[in-house]
Amino acid sequence: MTAVQAPAAARPTPVKRGPLRATARLLRLELRRNAMLWMLPVAIGLFWFTAYRKAVAIPPLWNLRAASMQIGALLAFVCPVVGAAAWMGSRESRRHTTDLVTITARPRWVRQLATWAATTCWATVGYLGCVAALYGVTAQQAAWGGPLWWPAAVAAASLPALSALGFAAGTLIPSRFTPPVATVAAFFVLALSTQLIVGSQSYWQISPVVTGPWDMTPDAGVGTFYPYLPDLPIAQVMFLTGLTIAVLGAVALPGGSGGGWLRRPAAAVTMAGLVAAGTAVALAGTGTMDAHGMIAIPALHDAANDRPLRYTPVCSHTAIPVCLNPAYASYLPTAATALAPVLSEVAGLPGAPVRISQAAATYRQGIGNSVGIGLPGPPISGTPPVFRLLLPSQLPGPTMTTSELAAAVRSSAGFALVASVIGDNAGATRAQQAVTAALSMSAGLPQSSPAAPTRQRPNATVPLPAPVQSAARRFAALPASARHSWLMQHLAALRAGRIALAQLP
Amino acid sequence: MTAGTARKVPAAAPDREARLAWPPRAGMRLLRLYAASRRVPVAIGAIAACAVGLRIALTGHWDSYGALQLPLVFEAGAAAAITITTASPLGEPERVTGRWLPFLRLATTLALTAAAAGALTAAGIGAHLAGGTVDVLRNLAGMTGIGLLCAAALGGRLAWIGPTGYLVVGAYGLYTQWHGPALTTPWIWPARPPHDVGAEMCAALVFTIGIVITSVRGAHDPAGE
Numbered sequence: 001m002t003a004v005q006a007p008a009a010a011r012p013t014p015v016k017r018g019p020l021r022a023t024a025r026l027l028r029l030e031l032r033r034n035a036m037l038w039m040l041p042v043a044i045g046l047f048w049f050t051a052y053r054k055a056v057a058i059p060p061l062w063n064l065r066a067a068s069m070q071i072g073a074l075l076a077f078v079c080p081v082v083g084a085a086a087w088m089g090s091r092e093s094r095r096h097t098t099d100l101v102t103i104t105a106r107p108r109w110v111r112q113l114a115t116w117a118a119t120t121c122w123a124t125v126g127y128l129g130c131v132a133a134l135y136g137v138t139a140q141q142a143a144w145g146g147p148l149w150w151p152a153a154v155a156a157a158s159l160p161a162l163s164a165l166g167f168a169a170g171t172l173i174p175s176r177f178t179p180p181v182a183t184v185a186a187f188f189v190l191a192l193s194t195q196l197i198v199g200s201q202s203y204w205q206i207s208p209v210v211t212g213p214w215d216m217t218p219d220a221g222v223g224t225f226y227p228y229l230p231d232l233p234i235a236q237v238m239f240l241t242g243l244t245i246a247v248l249g250a251v252a253l254p255g256g257s258g259g260g261w262l263r264r265p266a267a268a269v270t271m272a273g274l275v276a277a278g279t280a281v282a283l284a285g286t287g288t289m290d291a292h293g294m295i296a297i298p299a300l301h302d303a304a305n306d307r308p309l310r311y312t313p314v315c316s317h318t319a320i321p322v323c324l325n326p327a328y329a330s331y332l333p334t335a336a337t338a339l340a341p342v343l344s345e346v347a348g349l350p351g352a353p354v355r356i357s358q359a360a361a362t363y364r365q366g367i368g369n370s371v372g373i374g375l376p377g378p379p380i381s382g383t384p385p386v387f388r389l390l391l392p393s394q395l396p397g398p399t400m401t402t403s404e405l406a407a408a409v410r411s412s413a414g415f416a417l418v419a420s421v422i423g424d425n426a427g428a429t430r431a432q433q434a435v436t437a438a439l440s441m442s443a444g445l446p447q448s449s450p451a452a453p454t455r456q457r458p459n460a461t462v463p464l465p466a467p468v469q470s471a472a473r474r475f476a477a478l479p480a481s482a483r484h485s486w487l488m489q490h491l492a493a494l495r496a497g498r499i500a501l502a503q504l505p
Numbered sequence: 506m507t508a509g510t511a512r513k514v515p516a517a518a519p520d521r522e523a524r525l526a527w528p529p530r531a532g533m534r535l536l537r538l539y540a541a542s543r544r545v546p547v548a549i550g551a552i553a554a555c556a557v558g559l560r561i562a563l564t565g566h567w568d569s570y571g572a573l574q575l576p577l578v579f580e581a582g583a584a585a586a587i588t589i590t591t592a593s594p595l596g597e598p599e600r601v602t603g604r605w606l607p608f609l610r611l612a613t614t615l616a617l618t619a620a621a622a623g624a625l626t627a628a629g630i631g632a633h634l635a636g637g638t639v640d641v642l643r644n645l646a647g648m649t650g651i652g653l654l655c656a657a658a659l660g661g662r663l664a665w666i667g668p669t670g671y672l673v674v675g676a677y678g679l680y681t682q683w684h685g686p687a688l689t690t691p692w693i694w695p696a697r698p699p700h701d702v703g704a705e706m707c708a709a710l711v712f713t714i715g716i717v718i719t720s721v722r723g724a725h726d727p728a729g730e
Contacts, residue, residue: 042666078673079673083669175547177547181551181585184672188578192567195567
């Protein structure tokens with residue numbers, strides 16, 4: 001037989017073995033020889049250092065820890081995953097085996113997909129182990145609620161996309177410089193793309209490191225009183241899936257990856273992926289921050305998620321019970337102890353609340369990325385009256401120690417409670433101001449006047465006039481029982497503004 | 506070749522001028538070959554790309570996080586590019602015959618580090634480069650040292666693992682300056698102020714150890730690579 005008579009091989013001859021079995025064997029081989037396996041200690045070490053330590057240091061609330069985990073895990077895994085994928089993608093070129101494996105039965109794309117899948121598998125295994133460790137510890141510490149899976153799903157969906165991007169870079173530009181360049185570029189895009197977010201209607205919220213309104217650090221009040229909205233996570237998972245498909249399809253487009261019979265479906269797959277990713281970006285751009293502090297996307301929103309979560313509050317045994325959401329049960333002793341002197345002063349007075357009940361904060365988008373958080377309406381409402389309390393941890397700010405939390409509860413909720421009972425608001429009389437100051441003095445509260453009672457956070461100390469201070473000191477010097485009996489008799493008149501400063505005992 | 510024909514061959518460098526000219530030319534050729542074998546021109550291109558990227562990025566508006574983390578990202582890229590040049594494609598034969606190798610390794614690494622420091626500093630001229638020149642030099646030297654240690658342990662081609670891994674640690678260290686508890690150890694030098702002596706000493710120590718080890722022993726060449 002001469003060379004002329006030899007039949008030309010139009011395309012790789014299919015192997016006889018079952019395709020699934022052969023694919024599984026190829027994947028097993030790739031799993032055994034994958035660089036990501038050796039990068040797992042780096043990824044897990046980075047996760048421990050940057051995500052786990054930080055997450056376990058914050059209060060054991062599922063919403064806080066899940067959001068913190070999503071961001072931390074992504075930034076910990078981006079460098080190892082992209083680097084290892086790029087390293088694996090350039091393997092054939094690095095080992096000068098491109099020509100050798102080109103003549104094998106399987107198209108190049110199929111072999112590349114097996115390598116990518118193995119890299120992604122190891123990265124996912126490492127990530128799931130990290131999530132299991134963090135969620136396991138949180139499950140032991142959290143007083144109420146359960147794991148939030150959407151943040152974990154977004155980070156999990158990011159791994160195939162990161163792996164695909166790194167793999168494509170290594171395949172298309174096989175150089176020893178490709179892994180670090182791809183790694184640094186991926187970190188740059190992931191960590192710093194959020195700089196472009198302005199307000200809650202931003203297309204850049206599609207970035208998987210975004211868990212809610214940007215520049216509002218993971219907030220304790222989000223996802224506790226109302227369900228954690230899956231709108232933005234759904235769009236992010238859709239984007240990441242589309243991106244993964246598009247990138248993997250694009251790997252098959254250059255010549256050499258397969259014949260025209262392979263490139264045409266690969267082009268279709270790439271287009272489908274791009275359409276999915278583009279749609280997700282467009283959806284993310286329509287999102288707005290709702291009143292509960294989460295991003296709601298109209299096209300993906302389920303109205304059932306707007307209903308508050310049911311829970312049985314945990315209450316203290318103080319003069320007026322302090323009742324908190326069970327997720328905040330660990331805060332109850334501190335809050336109850338901090339408010340106990342105030343509660344003793346106002347308990348039993350006409351118009352005094354029968355219960356201090358923790359309320360859900362409402363969120364308003366401000367200028368740029370600023371978010372206003374507070375209580376809607378007056379702090380005391382309902383029949384019988386209930387004082388609605390916002391814990392300092394529901395407001396923006398750094399994590400507090402127990403003593404800092406107690407001081408903050410005293411100065412915010414304590415003062416707001418006294419002012420509400422006495423009626424010391426913007427148009428209060430001097431007698432009301434004096435009685436409020438006297439009760440605050442007796443309860444050991446800081447001497448201040450609330451700038452906005454509904455916010456429960458006095459942000460400006462207004463010095464009282466000398467006659468008011470003098471009357472307050474005089475009233476505070478009375479025995480507690482005398483103060484209480486006087487208030488029982490005159491509180492209605494005092495609230496109505498019919499008591500003059502000179503009439504105070 | 507016979508003795509007769511040998512006589513026709515011109516004597517090697519008979520005059521004094523030729524003797525003086527030959528060694529520098531050979532030395533330059535050796536340097537050029539060494540640089541080509543280590544992909545030094547590509548590394549220089551990568552460093553230049555990092556500097557250009559930093560310059561372009563600095564023209565944008567960044568908040569405090571971004572302004573501090575931005576230079577660190579490009580410093581890590583430049584450090585990774587420098588350390589990858591330690592990978593040798595020749596392996597054992599070169600180690601056996603190349604008595605100038607330690608000096609070539611040392612000179613190449615020092616020259617690339619100086620070039621990267623200069624390029625990144627130049628990129629910040631006329632813009633707000635957080636930390637300034639001292640920060641650039643410290644972070645670049647420290648991360649290059651980590652990369653060189655990685656090259657000695659894992660191989661030159663995998664030396665990028667060190668700087669890119671440390672990039673995450675450094676960025677997190679900067680993040681903790683806002684969201685405490687702040688990491689204050691000098692071993693996380695990007696999170697320390699520019700003139701912090703402890704951080705400078707740590708970075709310098711890592712760079713010195715890394716450059717000594719890779720100059721003397723070279724990068725680890727894994728079997729099969």
